[in-house]
Amino acid sequence: MLFAGACMAGCSDSFLDRPPLSQISADNFYQTTNDLRLATAALYGGKPWAEWNYTCYLPIGEVLSGNMAVNYWGDAVQLHTFSVSGSNEIMIASWKSMYKIIAHCNVTIKAIQEKAPASIPEKDRNAAIAEAKFLRAYAYYNLALQWRDVPIIEDNTKLINAPLVYRNTVEDVYRFAANDLLFAAEHLPAKDAGRVSTWSAQGMLAKVYLTWAGLDAKGNGPRNQALLDSAKLHAGNVCKQSGLSLLPNYADLFKTQFNDNQESLFALQWAAGAGWLEGNMLQIYSPGGAEISAAGQAGWFAISPTYDLYKQYQVGDSLRRKATFMLKGDYYPELNAAGGGYKFNGNTGLKKHIIGTRVDNSAPTMSLTSSTEHNALLRLAEVYLIYAEAVMGNNPSTTNADALLYFNKVRTRAGLAPVTSLDAETLFRERRVELAAEGHFWEDLVRLSYYNEPKAIKKLNEQERILFTYDDKGVVTKGDALAAITPANTTTFKFPIPSPEVTANPKLLEAPVPYSF
Numbered sequence: 001m002l003f004a005g006a007c008m009a010g011c012s013d014s015f016l017d018r019p020p021l022s023q024i025s026a027d028n029f030y031q032t033t034n035d036l037r038l039a040t041a042a043l044y045g046g047k048p049w050a051e052w053n054y055t056c057y058l059p060i061g062e063v064l065s066g067n068m069a070v071n072y073w074g075d076a077v078q079l080h081t082f083s084v085s086g087s088n089e090i091m092i093a094s095w096k097s098m099y100k101i102i103a104h105c106n107v108t109i110k111a112i113q114e115k116a117p118a119s120i121p122e123k124d125r126n127a128a129i130a131e132a133k134f135l136r137a138y139a140y141y142n143l144a145l146q147w148r149d150v151p152i153i154e155d156n157t158k159l160i161n162a163p164l165v166y167r168n169t170v171e172d173v174y175r176f177a178a179n180d181l182l183f184a185a186e187h188l189p190a191k192d193a194g195r196v197s198t199w200s201a202q203g204m205l206a207k208v209y210l211t212w213a214g215l216d217a218k219g220n221g222p223r224n225q226a227l228l229d230s231a232k233l234h235a236g237n238v239c240k241q242s243g244l245s246l247l248p249n250y251a252d253l254f255k256t257q258f259n260d261n262q263e264s265l266f267a268l269q270w271a272a273g274a275g276w277l278e279g280n281m282l283q284i285y286s287p288g289g290a291e292i293s294a295a296g297q298a299g300w301f302a303i304s305p306t307y308d309l310y311k312q313y314q315v316g317d318s319l320r321r322k323a324t325f326m327l328k329g330d331y332y333p334e335l336n337a338a339g340g341g342y343k344f345n346g347n348t349g350l351k352k353h354i355i356g357t358r359v360d361n362s363a364p365t366m367s368l369t370s371s372t373e374h375n376a377l378l379r380l381a382e383v384y385l386i387y388a389e390a391v392m393g394n395n396p397s398t399t400n401a402d403a404l405l406y407f408n409k410v411r412t413r414a415g416l417a418p419v420t421s422l423d424a425e426t427l428f429r430e431r432r433v434e435l436a437a438e439g440h441f442w443e444d445l446v447r448l449s450y451y452n453e454p455k456a457i458k459k460l461n462e463q464e465r466i467l468f469t470y471d472d473k474g475v476v477t478k479g480d481a482l483a484a485i486t487p488a489n490t491t492t493f494k495f496p497i498p499s500p501e502v503t504a505n506p507k508l509l510e511a512p513v514p515y516s517f
Contacts, residue, residue, distance in 0.1 A: 027115065029111075029115070030111055030112055030115040030116045031115075031116070031117060031120075032120065033120055033121070033124040036112060036116065036120065036124060036125065036127075036128035037128070039108050039111070039112070039128065040108065040128050040131040040132060040195075041195075041269075042104070042108075043101075043104055043105060043108065043131065043132060043135050044135075044194075044195070044268055044269040045268045045269040045270050045271070045279075045280075046274070046278055046279075047277065047278055048097070048100050048101045048104050049097070049101065049268055050274075050277045050278050050279060050280070050281065051093050051096075051097050051277050052093065052094060052097035052098070052101075053268060053280060053281065053282065053375070054277065054281035054282070054284065055089070055090055055093040055094075055097075056090055056093050056094040056097065057282075057375075057439045058282070058285065058303060058350075058437065058439060059073075059075075059076050059079055059090045060079065060090065060091075060094060060146070060439070060442055061438070061439025061440055061441060061442050061443070062303070062436070062437060062439065062441065062442075063076050063079045063080050063303070064079040064080070064084075064442050065441035065442040065444075065445055066306055066308050066309070066441075066460065066463040066465045067305065067306060067308075067309045067432070067436055067437070067441050068303050068304060068305055068306060068309065068350070068437070069303070069304055069306055069465065069466075069467055069482055070301055070302070070303050070304075071302065071467075071482060072301070072302075073301060075088050075089045075090045075091075076090060077482060077483055078090075080465060080482060080483070080485070081482075081483050081484065081485045081486055082460075082485060082486045082487070082488055082492050083486050084495060084496065085496070085499075086496045086497065086498060086499035086502070087498075087499050087500075091146075091495050091496075091498060092498040092499075092500065094142070094146060094495075095143070095146075095147070095495075095497075095498050095501065096498075098139040098140075098142050098143050099139075099143075099153070101135060101136070101138075101139045102136050102139045102140070102153060103153070103156050105132040105133070105135050105136035105139070106136070106153065106154060106155060106156050107156065108128075108132045109129050109132045109133065109136075110155060110157070112125055112128055112129055112132075113129070116128075123187070126187040127187050127188060127189065129183070129187070130183055130184040130186075130187035130188045130201070131184070131188070131195060131196060133180035133181070133183050133184050134180065134181065134184040134188070134196045134200065134201055134204065134266075135196075136177075136180055137176075137177040137178075137180035137181045137184070137204065137208070138177075138204065138266070138377070140152070140173055140176055140177040140180075141174070141177045141204075141207070141208055141211075143173065144170050144173040144174055144177070145211070145442075145443055145446050146446075146494070146495045147494060147495050147497065148170040148173075148494055149167040149168065149169055149170050149173070149512035150167055150168065150170075150173055151165045151166065151167050151168060151508070152168045152172065152173060152176050152515045153165070163505075164505045164506075164507050165505065165507060166507050166508075166510060166511075166512065166513045167507075167508055167510075167512040167513070168512055168513060168514065168515040169512045169513070169514055169515070170215065170512075171212075171215060172514055172515040172517075173515075174208060174211070174212040174215070175212075175515075175517070176515060176517075177208050178205060178208050178209065178212070179517075181201050181202075181204055181205040181208060182201075182205065184196070184198075184200075184201035185198050185201035185202050185205060185234070186198075188200070188201055190242075193260055194259075194260045194267070194269055194374070196265070196266050197265070199237075199238050199242040199244060199265060200265040200266045200378060202234040202235070202237050202238050203234070203235065203238045203265050203266075203378055203380075203382070203383040203386070204265075204266065204378055205230075205231075205234045206230075206231045206232075206233075206234040206235035206238070206383060206386045206387070206390065207231075207378075207382075207383075207386055209227045209228070209230040209231035209234065209390075210227075210228070210231040210235075210386055210389060210390055210447070211443070211446075211447045211450070212224075212227050213225075213227035213228045213231065213451075214447060214448075214450030214451035215450055217450060217451035217452075219449065219450065219451070219452075219453035219454075219490070220451070220452060220453060220454065221451060222394045222451070223393070223394055223450075223451050225393065225394065228390050228393045228394070229390075231386060231389075231390040232387065232390035232391055232393075235383050235384075235386045235387035235390055236387055236390075236402075238265075238380070238383045238387075239383065239384060239387050239402075239406050244262050244263070244380050245262060245263075245380070246263055246380060246381055246384075246409060246410070246413050247261050247262065247263045248413070250319050250320055250323055250413055250414060251319065251322070251323040253323075253376070253379070254323060254351075254352045254353065254355075254373070255334060255355065256355050256361045256363070256372045256373050256374075257361075259372070259373070259374040260374055262380070263376075263379050263380040263381065264374070264376040264378075264379060264380075265376070265378040265379060265380060265383065266376065266377050266378040267374040267375060267376040267377065268280070268374060268375055268377065269374055270370065270371060270372060270373065270374060270375075271370065271372070272363040272364075272365040272366035272367070272370050272371075272372050273365035273366065273367065273370055274367075274369070274370040275369075275370075276369055278370075279367075279369055279370030279371065280370060280371040280372070280373055280375065281368075281369045281370075281371070282353040282354075282371055282373065282375065283299065283353070283354060283355065283368055283369075283371045284299055284300045284301055284368060284369065285299055285300075285301050285302070285303045285350050285353065285354070286298065286299030286349075286350070286354045287299060287302055287304070287326060287344070287346050287348075287349020287350060287354075288335070288342065288344065288346075288349070288354070291336045291339060291342065291357075292335045292336050292342050292354065292356050292357060292360075293357065293368060294356075294357060294358050294361075294363070294366040294367050294368050294370075294371070295358070295366070295367045295368055297368045299354075299368075302349065303349075303350050304325070304347075304348045304349055304350070304467055305324075305325040305348055305350075305436075306463070306464065306465050306466060306467065306468075307464045307466050307467070307468040307476075307478055307479075308463040308464040308465060308466075309325075309432075309436060310348075310468060310476070311464075312429060312432055312433050312436075313433060314416065316415060316416060317414055317415070317416060317433065318415075319414055319415050320414050320433055320434065320436075322351065323351060323352065324351055324352050324436045324437050325348060325349060325350055325351050325352075325436075325437065326344040326346070326348065326349045326350070326351045327344070327347075327348055327470040328344060328345060328346065328347055328348075328469075328470045328471060328472060329343065329344065329345075329472060330343070330344045330351075331343045331344075332344070332351070334356060334360060335354070335355075335356040335357075335360060336356060336357060336360065337356070337359070337360050338357075338359050338360075342356075347468075347469045347470055348467070348468065348469070348470060350437060351437075352436075352437040352438065353371070353373055353375060353437070355371055355372070355373050375438075376438070377438075377439070379435075379438075381409075381410050381413075381434055381435075382431075382434075382435060382440070384406035384407065384409055384410055385406075385407065385410060385427065385430060385431050385434065387402075387403070387406050388403040388404075388406055388407040388422060388427060389424075389427055391403040392422060392423075392424065392427070396423060396424060397421055397422060397423035397424070398421070398422050398423075399420070399421045399422070400422075403422055404418070404419065404420070404421075404422060407419070407422055407427070407430070410430065410434055411430065414433075414434070428444065428448070431444055432444065445459065445460065445493070446493050449493045453490060453493075456493065457488050457489060457490070457492070460488035460492065461487055461488050464478070465481070465482075465485060466478055466479050466480065466481050466482070467479040467482070497509070
């Protein structure tokens with residue numbers, strides 16, 4: 001509640017609405033290190049994240065990218081068919097949610113800077129600010145990926161006198177995010193269970209640099225080598241200096257008994273029993289019935305893998321496939337464990353994020369809309385793959401020993417044979433399979449479009465974005481298209497500015513301007 005003022009209230013739910021003038025006073029808060037810890041803990045879940053986690057995380061990362069499809073949600077079908085309008089509720093929710101998170105972070109940073117007394121050790125003040133800056137950087141990174149040029153809001157109180165703002169250039173958005181992450185990497189601890197660490201910041205920084213490196217190519221050309229080198233540096237630090245390692249069993253990553261495990265670098269923190277749009281609602285996507293539900297309710301939205309995702313899994317890559325999506329006949333002992341486990345009798349359905357009953361998770365107050373899974377938004381395995389890509393850089397392939405070492409750690413954990421050389425296509429496919437149903441594949445396609453737009457367009461247009469059936473004998477049958485798909489083109493990789501935001505602020509349609517750092 002201390003941070004409710006950061007959510008820009010109003011009829012348009014716009015981040016440009018002025019903050020309320022009456023807020024709970026912070027004068028008697030932010031007085032101890034424990035107060036700062038309480039303040040930053042509020043930034044990892046709850047209302048600031050819940051709508052995005054439910055509405056945007058899988059639809060944008062997985063449906064828009066061609067990994068998955070949803071039949072009965074018109075706005076998700078727009079993502080599936082590349083026909084996103086300015087009034088698309090999923091796209092609007094992503095914009096709105098990221099700016100809400102930014103506003104919460106801004107208010108927290110400002111309050112610590114202005115209210116925290118000198119009696120709080122400087123390292124504790126900086127560590128709390130660093131947490132907020134990490135989360136703010138994550139939000140700006142997502143905005144840059146989806147819209148490119150967006151407004152950079154660093155102090156929401158300035159909107160009181162100047163509520164209409166211009167967009168800033170995408171280069172400056174990435175630079176702003178990188179600056180926040182550099183501060184976070186310097187001031188966060190090496191370990192802090194359930195919270196971000198210096199390794200989280202360096203892993204995220206490597207991702208920002210890797211993506212940003214392609215912008216100079218303008219859709220067709222080599223990536224910026226200095227930024228690739230920065231990505232290699234920070235990812236390499238995580239790989240070689242953190243002392244962290246992959247969780248041995250891939251499927252365990254998505255079980256609540258392993259929340260905040262050693263591979264989780266940044267995960268949202270959720271509590272059981274939260275209300276609508278206050279908790280982790282991913283179990284709504286469950287393909288099963290009440291027997292694997294938290295409170296006797298079956299899932300509402302059937303999100304299913306496309307045939308295009310299914311065919312990415314090599315022979316022998318069954319560990320990751322089964323942990324990612326269900327096929328008819330799959331058995332999961334951890335679901336409905338008290339009833340002898342769960343055998344899936346549908347055709348196909350999501351498995352990641354589907355965690356089972358209250359008993360399965362020792363969570364008596366868990367509901368369908370308040371899963372206790374702390375879903376990771378950044379994992380060590382991804383940083384390993386980022387490092388391999390940064391080492392390879394603008395080369396078509398590599399036999400670099402370090403790149404192969406960390407790439408093969410990911411493969412061998414999945415039960416696959418190591419490779420002796422690595423090329424861009426192998427790495428791209430490995431990322432898709434390793435991180436499927438974790439919201440990353442659209443990011444990979446956008447990153448590719450920055451420096452090889454024709455290839456990214458070709459990949460989208462060659463996808464078989466259709467559902468399929470899988471029978472008891474393992475026979476796969478392709479289904480019909482959900483709807484006519486508009487061919488991908490150069491505009492596909494950028495969302496339109498949400499119509500309600502344009503109505504509230506016509507300046508968003510004007511040319512972007514540099515940000516004053």
